[in-house]
Amino acid sequence: MPKWLGVDGQTGAPVWEKIIYNTQGQAVAKERTLNYAEATNQEVGSALPKYQGGFNNSFRYKNFNLRVSTYFSYGNKVFSNNLRYMMNDGHEPYYNQIMLPDGAKVWTGPGDNQATEPSPQNSANSTETSTRYLKDGSYFTIRNIAFNYTLPIAWAKKIAMKGVSVGVTADNVVTFSNFLGQDPQTTITPGSFAMPGISEFKYPNNRQYLLTVNFNF
Amino acid sequence: MKKKIFTLVTLAVFAASSCKNLDVNPSDALSTGTLVTTTDGLTNALNGAYSLLKDHVEFNGSVDANNMYLRQFYHLSDFASDDIVCGQVTTDPLYYSFSLDHSPAQGNTRYYWYISYKIITGVNTVIDAVEKSGKTDAATNQLLGECYFLRAFCHFNLVRLFAKPYSVDPNAPGVILRTNLTDPSKKARSTVKEVYDSVLADAEKAAGLMTQPRGVQYASQEAAWSLLARVNLYKEDNDKAIEWSNKVIGSGKFTLATKATYPALFANATTASETIFCIAFTTVDDYGKFGSIASMIYSDGNSGWGEEYASSSLRAAMAPHPEDVRWSYIVPSKVGDVVQKKNGVEMYYISKFSFQGGSPNLSSPIMFRLAELYLIRAEAEAKKGATADALDDVDEIRKNRGLEGSLYNKTVPAGTTALDVVLLEKRIEMAFEGHRSYDVFRNKKTLNKAYWGYHITGLKETDIDLSKTPTGYPNLTVPYTNPRIIYYIPVDETLTNPLATQNP
Structure with a gap:
């Protein structure tokens, strides 16, 4: 499944890991992606x-x-x-929610680099399958x-x-x-x-x- | 040495003879080969393929009430259009059709892909067995024709959802064609044109084979002609589209519902005069709140989730004619005279998939009905420049929808075109029936979703001001060049079949 890399500090959007492969199919680099569709499926x-x-x-x-x-x-x-x-993250506004565990923090505004949970206003695909x-x-x-x-x-x-x-x-x-x-x-x-x-x-x-x-x- | 050779030969003889005995048919079960040698067996095998259109089939280890071919068929196309507005965000992947946050892993496209190819493989098995059996009587041919029809129908629906429109790029990657049992499972995507060619060939073959109709809940010659008309229209082969539409309209088997009968058409699809092919649901197929098609778009209070509504854009298009009987399928949720809102979005329920036998969640969805054929012919005529003919066909519909006082009478209103008139009529007539988004994009137009709803990601209820048009949000317009007018190839295919390339 895709690797969850947390929250983008500037936008509050979820971040996943994308692996770049060379033409031989070998992994050569890793980068962050805000697009779930680009996230690489990995063994985790x-x-x-x-x-x-x-x-x-x-x-x-x-x-x-x-x-x-x-x-x-x-x-x-x-x-x-x-x-x-x-x-x-507000995807199901009428469901009960857990009390966030210690250390978890919802993104509050641009520059919030401590946040672990995405902004409910910018959380596309955040509940899809990932290591989150x-x-x-x-x-x-x-x-x-x-x-x-x-x-x-x-x-x-x-x-x-x-x-x-x-x-x-x-x-x-x-x-x-x-x-x-x-x-x-x-x-x-x-x-x-x-x-x-x-x-x-x-x-x-x-x-x-x-x-x-x-x-x- | 001699002894060794003797031993080998003995072994070989022994092996050869024993192999023959291993091929024993089970005494208490039917194999594919024997099943289809009787008409009953053949009929059962084929009916199983039809039922996959409405069953909740186990997928990925579990049975999910959300997983149904037809539920996905409507959600994936209409929720992406400007006819339906989203009143609430949800973790159900249907939401991605609104927000365009598609991914190869979204559950609804994965199931749709799986179940489509399950149907295709099922009919391929029947076709293979029938052709091997050599039976060519009319009853068998009817069933064989239905198999070809279903294969064409499923391939076409796939290529609409997962590949660029034919009119935009016929050489773009299409879907994987499965037309026999012998191709390796690892197979590349055919081009859109190749898929269309295969669909047309299958549908034409089907039309020729089907001479003993089994009722509108099964495919028939006219259903195949209707499919041919639709496919040719998408292909912009306007002459062919007109030719096949003429055959259906001229068959005399169907008549347009009238102003009086139209409001009850969809609740009585199996007996309606317009229905060419529908998927028959019976009371045992009433899936209620948790799995029906109607549940997301209609609720009588608690019968469904009722989270999606007829959009303000569609209602504005219909507003000039309150006398139009097509309003009967748009049901505002009112307290007193006030239309209720959900999260700030006005609740205009959609009832095209309700009220069979009075149940709020039961209907027999219509795949082809006569009005579409008039509109296919009208669009093709408009594109060929035969304006008067096109408007006559549009008027034929309007006469039967309570608009006999507002006919075009062969004259295009100022500031518009014949094609626009036809597309507007089709939008209203075929609303919520899985046409609108394809009609916009294949005609290289831009979808305008500048209205309040949760297709605008991150929208808050307090942002909504119904007196204004939303501006400055992403996703308000979707041009046909947007890569997200189609879906990603589901992850199950790309992981097991490396030859299948992903959409950009």
């Missing part, structure tokens, strides 16, 4: 993570048992289709925490049980990520309305808590 990362894995930890102390399972994925890029609509909406999809998430307490056997015997344990579990506890959006977790296999490496409108995995009581007899 992979939807596949470089590393992924998880840790499962189990701790036991006397009758207490704690299990924590975590998962991480590192080095993949996610294209956020949500942001095309939720950060659209391509985000680092790395994350570390705690999938599940389970905490158990096994009652003393003597107590269990009183109610004719071999053993009783009580506990709480929590699913999808927390996700640490620099991703801008609700959830960096995407699919890498295409499916119905699911494209690899693309974050679409969907609810993130819900967090849930369970209270457990376990009887053995």
Whole structure:
């Protein structure tokens, strides 16, 4: 996809990268372009993570048992289709907009070289596919925490049980990520309305808590 | 050594015999070859091609309600014209037809290109199988003719959108011609002239084959003649344009809608007296707000998005004749007597694609109707200098539109030309039906969009002053020399087919 180079300080228009090729087809130079149609399609990362894995930890102390399972994925890029609509520079004036992330700044006037988001008055093609909406999809998430307490056997015997344990579990506890959006977790296999490496409108995995009581007899 | 040779020979014999057995037809499915050997199978294969004109076909991994051949067909041409004004910016690529911020990656041209060639490849498959089968009965020929017609129709619509007008440069790059199943997929663009030649040849062949009409929802001999008239007019072969128009008008199968019937013409396209060829939509094809053609240009409150309207430019052209029944397709959104505004733009809805069976989003879009043939003939006559004939044809239309008191009677009004009279009439008669932008640019004229609307990029509602004409903004006029009167070749083609050159 075309590379997004930010905002033109003088006009507030979006800027992309254009690669100049010589007659042999080799890239010889790069330049800025204000015309999306001229921007060069480039390889800008992979939807596949470089590393992924998880840790499962189990701790036991006397009758207490704690299990924590975590998962991480590192080095993949996610294209956020949500942001095309939720950060659209006024292209869809009646849609809700996100609060701009720290460091983002809408262009305010000629000479504004700190701006990162184009002027709504001069934003042709700014929401089209580009690295503007391509985000680092790395994350570390705690999938599940389970905490158990096994009652003393003597107590269990009183109610004719071999053993009783009580506990709480929590699913999808927390996700640490620099991703801008609700959830960096995407699919890498295409499916119905699911494209690899693309974050679409969907609810993130819900967090849930369970209270457990376990009887053995 | 002998043994080795023997082994080889045995192997060869073995291989040869086993290969034959590998070619087994599935017992529970039809192959292309067997499908088209029955008339039913052939009809089904062909009807599938027609349905691609109105279906939302999966493209690029998903089904998008915005992706429909006909929706794109109208948006890409009429939204670029001066008949429709944009009342709201949007991320839908339809906006680029107004703002001219085209790109090879815009979703609507990509789908249109994809689905056009899907239809073309589909009919090529049928043509190939029929011709191999050797069947030449009239029923088969009718279906074969429809295939040639669809191929011509689709190629022509592509060359209008993606290549310079024939009258501007016949040797400019056209589109990629797909007229058989054997060409390599990597193929260069033919010139505009080559595309026109192929379209004309296909349409003429189609006209000769079709003798058993299946109704106006399918192609017919008269539809092929109408296409031939239209293509020849674009090619400025005026004699041919007149000749083919005469054949359609003289066929006696169609009559102009009258002042009384015209207002109901588009809601009843499949049974209207003017319809030559339409794409039949039924209640199951009522796509509602999210995918219909009407949704962007009409709303009864919540039935559609209703973001584009009849432009003040078109309304000014019609203003001298409030009695003109063609006003019936321009429906102002009023509260009391006040026309409502959206973001400062007056809301004059367009209802040419509504009210089939009373539904606000349903119609059977007309691809060819008799009035166009009169106007094709009139334009060709005007260009040949036959002013009186041209004005007679224009008057024939006006008589049936409530303007019997304002006929030209063979006299060109002072300060104008016969051609201008014809083009003005065509603008009003064929408004919103995918003609206007082509008519302007192929006649080497400049499109004048000096009216308030969001084709002016960066416009703010507070800038709009309806009592004045906007000046000093970019895009207010589009001369036929502007490279953006046509679209870029979609990125899917140029990435997979390096021989396809991009438009400037």
